[in-house]
Amino acid sequence: MYLEPKLKSTKMQKGEHVDPFLIELQETHDELSVVGSNPQDSKLVRLALHSVSDEWQVFIQSTLGRETLSNWDEMWAALKQEERLGQM
Numbered sequence: 837m838y839l840e841p842k843l844k845s846t847k848m849q850k851g852e853h854v855d856p857f858l859i860e861l862q863e864t865h866d867e868l869s870v871v872g873s874n875p876q877d878s879k880l881v882r883l884a885l886h887s888v889s890d891e892w893q894v895f896i897q898s899t900l901g902r903e904t905l906s907n908w909d910e911m912w913a914a915l916k917q918e919e920r921l922g923q924m
Contacts (some may be wrong), residue, residue, distance in 0.1 A: 839868045848888045854915045858884065862908075881911045888915075 843864045848857040861884055882905070885896050895918050899906065906914060 839864055839871065840873070843868065843883065846883075846887055848892075850889045850891065852889065854912075854919045857888070858912055858915065861887070877908050878905055880908055881905055884911065884915075892918075 843861065846857070846860050846864065848854075861880065865880055885899060888896065892915075895915070899911070899914065
């Protein structure tokens with residue numbers, strides 16, 4: 837009962853780096869898996885994209901506009917790459 841709302845309420849703060857935000861989502865996802873509730877990869881990707889700070893809106897729109905949605909690992913790598921390029 838505690839973990840689902842925690843997962844849904846996790847938000848990236850303005851200026852926060854990608855890794856701590858994604859690690860928190862991943863840890864909560866892993867905790868849900870342990871208790872038998874395993875959200876689908878695509879649900880976790882969408883949740884992450886909707887939970888990043890406003891600075892990421894262009895990236896989000898381009899990601900959601902693709903024909904197929906990235907999996908969790910691909911999305912994590914894309915967010916890290918975008919952060920490294922200094923787009924955020």
